Amino acid sequence: MDTASFQFVLFGLAVALVSNFSRSRLWRSAVLMAASIIFLVLLAHSLILVFPLICFLLLGYVGLLLIRRCGARSIGWTILALLSVYVWLKKYSFLPEGIILHSPYFTIGLSYILFRVLHLLIDSGDDKSKTGINFGAYLLYTLNFTTLVSGPIQRYEEFARDQFSLDPLPLGPQVIGAQLERIVRGLFKVNVLALLLHAAQDDALARSIPSFHLSLRLFSIFNIFIIYPLFLYSNFSGYIDIVIALARLMRVRLPENFNRPFSASSFLDFWNRWHITLSTWLKTYVYNPLLIALMRWNSSPALEPLLGVLCFFVTFFLVGVWHGRTSEFIFFGVLQGGGVAVNKLWQLGLARGLGRKQYKTLAANPVYIALGRGLTFSWFAFTLLWFWSSWIQIGKLLHIISITQLLVVWLFIWFCAAVVLSLWEFLRSALLSIKVDGNPVLTHRYARMIYASVLGLAVFVFVFLLNQPAPDIVYKTF
């Protein structure tokens, strides 16, 4: 059973159905636990392969017990131990070959488990209730099959609020309908849209050959850059749509992970809309503590904004580094952190140069927003090169076109993205402005039924009639 497949959805729906046989929190928790274990075994194919993951989970729980017994002073050592084991299990490329575990084992979901466990460990220093979590609740939270593979990264208190509530969330026909629609939308994104975009990128890559005419090569490079962000969005947000809907059918609200990221008018804004739970986690546990620590170290008000910039760089550098184990991802982190830091410096510089009021006026200007949107998209598309390719592939790419030509392509992407995304925003608002009884026609349940039926038909055609397997969920491997 692969993630985001039709079988996964059927499994999730079956679990949701059984879970709703009783509103009792014990029953719902037992069903979720059984489903999560079954899911893990189905995914890993063998219990032995899951053994390192189980040890990692146990280590996290032992850390919690240690903090309960010894207090906050043991947090640092516990986190260090947990991170070391994580790095070892993930086989980071800087580790010496001799200490790597060579026998195959299952690591899918390990990163997301790490985030959840770290959140429990760090918070347990301030919030004693977290050290009191029993082992069952801990396992349920960390192994929850709807968030295991690729998130979203949910906070424990949010999970516990819904999962262990005596009065679970309501689940009527409208909610069920909305979740089914969201599942169809997710399946469409993963199985149709991502599949087509993946094919288009494969095609563009195949056509980026040095012997081709320059215009064809430039067009291929243009396609390679613009398609991947769209593919990644369809692939990841489609999966997230499915799991959020499945969890809601089990009366648990998962946090949103995307909020129309390509509408972002700045790179800072983009990271508030893309993989929201990851950036929020890092802001909470890296940005804030780091900024506080730096400000304690240097309390000069003049330096304060620059310290903020530095903290932004570190935080988003870690976002990049988290994605992989090779030097490409370190550079990806530098570009993410650099992008956010430069964006913050730009904002500070403009605010200082123009004055706050004029800066606000400029920031609200539609042309400025459109250019910002285009720049954000083109920068993200450019940085993703280090996300999906290797240095060798990048070298080959630079063999096809020169740096200057690459710059021209990038400027063209900026321009096109600014125009296309603005048109899209305009069209969207125009369509949503058509209202009946005060509500947009397009969000009426009849309109949404039509929309879901069309998407469902496309999924049926691709999955069942054309027998096309969807590309793997990219974030599954992190």
Place this chain on the structure above:
Amino acid sequence: MQDTADSINHAKEARLPRRDWIVLPMIGLLTVCIVSVSTELIVRRLVPGNDLDIPKCIDESNRTLGGRGIPNSVCKGKVFAGGSIEYRMNSCGHRAGMECGAKAPESYRIVIAGASTAMGDRVPFEKTIAAQLPVELTHKTGRRIELYNEGMLLVFPPALDLRFNEVLAAKPDLILWVLTPYDVLKGTTIPEPSKIEQRIDPSITPWSRLKHDFSTKSVGEITRDLQERSRALLLIRNTLYAHEGSDRYVATFLMNADDTAGFLKSKLSANWQQHLKDFAGHAASIAAQARDANVPLAAVFVPDRAQAIMISDNVWPAGYDPYKLDGEVRTILSSHGATYIDILPKFRNLIRPEELYFPADGHPDAGGHAILSELLAGELTGGSVPALTVAAQPLKEMEQGR
């Protein structure tokens, strides 16, 4: 829209009007019907399908003997992804590009036998192996090489076995049997009329065909037929296969049933072993007939699209082997004294061999026929067939030939 959908989670849920329990499913059903039918109609209007009127030039009614060209007939039309095509049959009913009869004096005649790939299905004659190979061979050997094509639709090994006398009647100096994995699959028995693709009479309206289908076929059969006949699906499939990465195409192809993809497994299924056994029987009979007539028989195995990709990329999943069937066929044919021309290893040097095939249809296209001709010419003159070996030809004679 997402915002509104999700806000329902949090707001107090309003009651769904009772009529919506009927209206909503009806809207869904109606949408699916309208979208499917209108998409199919639009695609049919915009994209040319197969309007090649095969019955005008090929009689496919005799399933035992396979297709038979109608003497002096021509069928023209457009085929999906192949453009305009003409099948012109000579007075003997062969798409040979020449009249039947005795070979030209001092020429060396090769007769091609086989099914659709040999005939050059969907490829203009001048671009088929039959047209290109003699040019290549004449160029390489300096001899006048004549190639007479008796390849015909549905002439799978059982049919060829029965009508091999027709191949011998063309008085060949060499018989070149063009084989594909499909020939081994169809080496078992004569296909039942209901199981093989029926030509669609263009005069019958889709509606009356649908009515006829519903009265005579099961739902499963109708669904499969619709899948095969839908031009929208064909268009999507063709576009996807043409653009997606080779690794994805192979992964998709390997998901097919054993009949379609089983020949690529390193351990052939019982069904495929039976197909091979039956193929071996027909191959033995065909080789014996050639031997009795004292005509050398050479056979070439043309790889399937997925097989060609696996060989070119030199990557395949565990449990698969793109050379497996080729090896089995070589053993069978060699044991019966036929010359086996192994072109599969040459596919290792080809970049993007998937572009040599019609993506959805799977037959080699014009580019594929050109490459096959080149590979065949290289092998035939490289020592596989002594009479065509370049080293054996006097240099002077070669120069004269040019």
